[in-house]
Amino acid sequence: MTYEEMKARTELASLYRIFNYLGWTELIYNHITLRIPGPEKHVLINPFGLSYSEVTAENLVKIDLEGNIIGESFWKYNLAGYTTHSVLHKNVPDAVCVMHTHTTAGIAVACLEQGLSYSNFYSAQLYNKVAYHNFEGITIYEDEGSRLIESIAGKPAIILRNHGLMGWGSTAAKAFSTLWILNRACEIQCQSLAMGKALEISEEVLKKCTADSFHFNPTYGEGQDVLDALTRIVNKLDPSYQSYGRID
Structure with missing residues (x-):
């Protein structure tokens, strides 16, 4: 196993523990x-059957872009999950890391006809960065891939209608920043809707907020500083995900 693979395994395992810490889990899905x-x-990819709290660098499953398992693995993976991810890994150059969640707020907004409302601090940082894709059922059919890529249209995140959220990036930090802001925007939107009609933000201000967001600013690590802070938290809680020892 190369150093690059060990480092990638440790980084991805830490992401699963971070998602678990944040409550971004859906049983084993x-x-x-x-x-x-x-x-x-x-x-x-994560082994199918384990909770996020059980994922380690060692038990992650290695597959090729066609979904074939490389090497030996005690675990299989969820085909319905990788079908969508593989489309992005194959066709979107920046999709080095791909994240998909079924958070309550994310699915709730995905079920709204209006979709994401540009009415809060977080959604204002995502102006013209979020795509939409219509629900076609459980994602196990490869022919949906071309339609998904068409829906994405170069954007770094997508709301899967009636389904959930996806974000990706050339680094795990970029993917996480995008998905965190999107999910946070959905959480605030759900609370706002419960109280009445939300106040929409002007397009001029939206463009400014998106351009000024620290989360996408290289000066602030494009999200790496946030991810590092969360990694330190999960390391204190349970560093067992680092099956190969710490990789710096």
Whole structure:
């Protein structure tokens, strides 16, 4: 196993523990995938049957872009999960890390005809960054892939109608920043709707907020500082995900 793969395994395992810490879990379902650096374009995914709190660097499953398991693995993976992720890994150059959640707020907004409302501090940072894709059922059919890519249209996140949220990026930090802001925007929107009609933000201000967001600013690590802080928290809680020892 290469150093690059061990590092990727540790990074992805930490992401699963972070999601678990944040409550972004759905029993044994949903996925975060990460491409291993190298010409083979292999991808790591969680073993199907384990909770996020049980994922470790060692038990992550390595697969190729066609979904074939590489090497030996005691665990299988969820085909319904990887079908969508594989489309992004194959067709979106920046999709090195892909994240998918079924948070209550995320699905609630995905079920709204209006979708995401540009009426709060968080959604204002995502202006013209969120795509939509109509619900076609459980994602196990490859022919949906071309329609998904068409729906994405170059944006870094998507609301899967009636389903949930997805975010991706050229690094895990970028993917996480995008998904965190999107999910937080959905949480605030759900609370706002419970109280009445939300006050929409002007397009001029939306453009300014999106351009000024620290989460996407290289000066602030494009989300890496946030991810590092969360990694320190999960390391204090339970560092057992680092099956190969700490990789710096």
